[in-house]
Amino acid sequence: MTILKVIFWICFSLVFYTYLGYGVLLWLLVKIKHALYGKRDIASLPDDDALPDITFLICAYNEQDIVEQKMQNTLQLNYPKERLHIMWVTDGSTDDTNLRLMRYPDVQVVFSPERRGKTAALNHGISLVNTELCVMTDANTMVNAEALHHIVRCFQDPQVACVAGEKRVVALDDSQTAAQGEGLYWRYESTLKRLDSELYSTMGAAGELNAIRTKLYHPMPEHALLDDFVMSMRMVDEGYRIAYAPEAYALEHGSADFTEESKRKRRIAAGGLQSCWWLRRMMNPFRHFVVAFQFVSHRVLRWTITPIALMALIPLNVLLVFMNAGTIYTVIWILQILFYAAAFMGYRLEQQGKKNKLFYVPYYFLFMNFNVFRGMHYLRTHQGGGAWEKSRRA
Secondary structure (H helix, E strand, C coil): CHHHHHHHHHHHHHHHHHHHHHHHHHHHHHHHHHHHHCCCCCCCCCCHHHCCCEEEEEEECCCCCCHHHHHHHHHCCCCCHHHEEEEEEEECCCCCHHHHHCCCCCCEEEEECCCCEHHHHHHHHHCCCCCCEEEEEECCCEECCCHHHHHHHHCCCCCEEEEEEEEEEECCCCCCHHHHHHHHHHHHHHHHHHHHHHHCCCCCCCCCEEEEEHHHCCCCCCCCCCHHHHHHHHHHHCCCEEEEEEEEEEEEECECCHHHHHHHHHHHHHHHHHHHHHCHHHHCCCCCHHHHHHHHHHHHHHHCHHHHHHHHHHHHHHHHHHCCCCHHHHHHHHHHHHHHHHHHHHHHHHHCCCCCHHHHHHHHHHHHHHHHHHHHHHHHHCCCCECCCCCCEC
């Protein structure tokens, strides 16, 4: 029984720390750092004539329906036009994406007739970038007008190699429960990213909006599933920081439904597992203790052993209850029953197009963890290129 208890509390501690404990500990560490050293100074922007040239790079595959909207959004960016260079990299597009881009003569279009995936498109596009900074964004995300100024301000720190913008997910209406769940997740994730950045470095940049010092980019393997994460974390591994700029944000609609959201989650989970293996030396606390602490706590645990620990709590708890191990195990088992019952109710309401936050949060939490297991299968069966099946957005 003692061994069962030890395993149970290890699993319980892993789940608690990964999803709640790390956030609390991170908040406390940032408060202590601010008390000892003060907050990091906010750099001022240079005059317009001293602003660096930027390449605004957009990767696209069959995005004809969004070209006009994306270009209108891009042309509204508040940045000197002579210093902003727009590049579209169209990876194997078979629709009218390239044709519609011809309406914009100042836009550089880099076309690859063979679809090889976003990583190959990035490798190709960035190899042609001649500016000091390169800002990357997806075709289906809309960027706020002041984003580039906030990004450039972060780059005034020479230790910053990458700037992560904020991803904001919007739902068209209350019936889009998948989009609302994704938005809830990203609000929490954004808080962790901000705290990570204040402690030392954000742990990875999202492809919806990020920027790099072009000279620090290294081509990535084309079968990389999380190209943005691997690209940015390699820079941290080289001794640089990823700064977080929440004032620079990208808006996108969430997945149309949970079937489409599941496609995204399993791919992200697969990419997370792949990235953990590729970046495994960053887990070594003797190389850089703070980076190892942040990387393992924020990323590695949630993509590897914590979902397994979460599932293991069920049989372990049942065994301990039947073995009369103590009142605490009975109480935790009752709480587990209530949690899973609430998640099931959330699932049933979602099937009916309804939503109740009391039931919806546990449902989405389990949905994300279940897709980690689907991601394991996805990674095992998709060892080839980096081209993904696109998820349908709202």
